[in-house]
Amino acid sequence: MQFRVFKVENATDYIVTALILVLALAIAINRHQDGLNTLRQISIIVVSVLEEPLSNVRVYRQALRTNTYLQEQNILLQDELSRLRSIEQENNELRKLLNYQTNSEFDLQPVRFVTKTLNGINNTFTINAGSNQGVDVGMPVITSDGLVGKVIITAPEYAQVMPYFNSLFRVSARVQQTRSMGIVSWSGEDMSQLVMDFVPKTVPVDSGFVVETSGFGNEFPGGIPIGTVLSTKEEEGKDTQKIYLSPFTSLSEVAEGFVIKFQPDSTLDSLSTQTQALFR
Amino acid sequence: MNNQLIRHILFGIFFVLLDVLFFQHLSIFSATADPLLCYLLWIIQKYERVPILIMTASFALLQDAFFDFWGIMMFSKTLTIFLVYTFVRRRSEAQLLLWQIFLIIFMSAFIHNIILFVLSSFFIAFATSYSPFAIIIGNTLYTALIGLLIYIFKNR
Numbered sequence: 001m002q003f004r005v006f007k008v009e010n011a012t013d014y015i016v017t018a019l020i021l022v023l024a025l026a027i028a029i030n031r032h033q034d035g036l037n038t039l040r041q042i043s044i045i046v047v048s049v050l051e052e053p054l055s056n057v058r059v060y061r062q063a064l065r066t067n068t069y070l071q072e073q074n075i076l077l078q079d080e081l082s083r084l085r086s087i088e089q090e091n092n093e094l095r096k097l098l099n100y101q102t103n104s105e106f107d108l109q110p111v112r113f114v115t116k117t118l119n120g121i122n123n124t125f126t127i128n129a130g131s132n133q134g135v136d137v138g139m140p141v142i143t144s145d146g147l148v149g150k151v152i153i154t155a156p157e158y159a160q161v162m163p164y165f166n167s168l169f170r171v172s173a174r175v176q177q178t179r180s181m182g183i184v185s186w187s188g189e190d191m192s193q194l195v196m197d198f199v200p201k202t203v204p205v206d207s208g209f210v211v212e213t214s215g216f217g218n219e220f221p222g223g224i225p226i227g228t229v230l231s232t233k234e235e236e237g238k239d240t241q242k243i244y245l246s247p248f249t250s251l252s253e254v255a256e257g258f259v260i261k262f263q264p265d266s267t268l269d270s271l272s273t274q275t276q277a278l279f280r
Numbered sequence: 281m282n283n284q285l286i287r288h289i290l291f292g293i294f295f296v297l298l299d300v301l302f303f304q305h306l307s308i309f310s311a312t313a314d315p316l317l318c319y320l321l322w323i324i325q326k327y328e329r330v331p332i333l334i335m336t337a338s339f340a341l342l343q344d345a346f347f348d349f350w351g352i353m354m355f356s357k358t359l360t361i362f363l364v365y366t367f368v369r370r371r372s373e374a375q376l377l378l379w380q381i382f383l384i385i386f387m388s389a390f391i392h393n394i395i396l397f398v399l400s401s402f403f404i405a406f407a408t409s410y411s412p413f414a415i416i417i418g419n420t421l422y423t424a425l426i427g428l429l430i431y432i433f434k435n436r
Contacts, residue, residue, distance in 0.1 A: 010329075013329045013333070016330050016334070017358060021358060023354070024337070024340075024351040024352075024354035024358065025355060026351070027341075027344070027350050027354065028349075028350055029351075040345075043345040046346070050297065050301055
């Protein structure tokens with residue numbers, strides 16, 4: 001590298017350079033003096049004003065990292081919130097069940113629904129209690145809201161339940177307010193309502209009336225709530241009307257319940273068998 | 281004041297602002313580039329020594345004001361330009377290859393950073409967790425690369 005060799009004709013260059021360097025050193029040494037402090041304040045203001053619009057650009061990468069972190073936190077918190085809501089709902093249901101168990105006169109077996117099949121006309125549930133817990137075929141399954149179905153198959157530790165939304169399900173029922181009897185079943189079409197048949201047209205039934213098990217038929221004990229009346233429809237050419245019900249228990253939400261250890265009266269069964277034998 | 285001088289002054293201010301607003305945030309392992317030095321090396325060939333020294337001192341003082349260095353950049357840049365003036369002028373007369381341009385900027389930036397470091401040590405304005413030598417080499421390399429990129433960009 002060639003640096004400049006001193007020549008007299010270039011003295012101006014050296015003088016100017018020396019003056020600038022001395023001035024620079026003087027500024028550097030006196031930077032904390034009052035005069036320069038004012039300039040410093042001005043420069044800081046100018047830099048701040050210039051940098052402010054660019055601050056978003058400068059922190060872009062940091063913002064991306066923060067965004068990723070917050071998204072992760074959000075997912076974790078959503079998951080936690082979801083679990084807490086589920087636990088709260090379960091807690092409420094268990095509290096209601098405990099209250100029902102205290103008030104009920106039936107011998108109840110608490111159960112949990114372990115599987116649900118609610119996608120066709122042959123819907124079934126599986127519960128975590130079976131013959132070892134005293135659960136038997138035909139026993140009604142309920143929640144604190146009302147009827148769910150009945151046990152159709154039992155294993156030692158599990159049992160299968162036919163819910164009311166099954167085309168084969170039938171239960172003898174009555175309208176609470178009028179004491180009129182009928183049979184409640186599911187039409188196989190609408191997963192939100194049941195149908196009660198064989199109620200005479202002469203019986204006035206209004207929406208909001210409560211329908212419950214009648215206890216007749218020696219299959220279910222009486223007084224188990226089934227649902228409320230939505231509407232009625234007179235059947236043409238018949239003396240009866242169809243009553244459409246909204247069930248109390250939501251099958252899609254039910255998670256815990258009870259099996260009522262109800263045994264049919266053997267005397268009634270015997271009488272029924274004898275009666276049928278008379279007409280053969 | 282002719283148009284070229286005005287244009288160069290405006291470009292000089294632009295490079296100072298570019299450094300303040302952009303390059304100081306693009307540090308790599310605490311090393312930062314100095315685009316103003318590249319610009320000064322580029323306009324060396326267009327001016328005599330005294331005008332270029334005054335321009336260098338003015339731009340560097342502006343840079344000092346923005347970085348709150350006050351005199352340090354002014355001193356180091358003025359001295360650097362003073363030292364490399366003849367060398368750069370002579371080399372600039374011929375068409376240079378890219379590696380030669382890189383070398384010129386590298387050597388100039390190295391001298392500048394050495395002066396800057398020595399001077400900063402007196403005024404305790406050079407605080408970093410990295411070793412001073414690494415910073416000097418880092419700043420020099422970074423500045424040389426940026427200068428080379430600016431040169432390539434300008435010629436295209």
